Amino acid sequence: MKRKTSAEWHPHHLRHVAACWLLFDVGLDAAVVASLLGHANAAFTLSRYVGVRGDLGAVVTDATEDW
Numbered sequence: 539m540k541r542k543t544s545a546e547w548h549p550h551h552l553r554h555v556a557a558c559w560l561l562f563d564v565g566l567d568a569a570v571v572a573s574l575l576g577h578a579n580a581a582f583t584l585s586r587y588v589g590v591r592g593d594l595g596a597v598v599t600d601a602t603e604d605w
Contacts (some may be wrong), residue, residue, distance in 0.1 A: 557587055 557575055560566045561583075568580035577583045 554587075557583070562598055 560571045566583050572580045572583040
């Protein structure tokens, strides 16, 4: 009998990890990532993956701290 858990991984999860990695760690443009994933436009890609990484307020503060 196979045990089902909430931590079970599926191929779709790897796609999600890859998209986040390309957007946030590699820093590719959202339009490029959208094209790679087969999304119709970058707006969908951003709406799907924005907010995945931590506190947005902290990111903005870090990015604008030296202004």
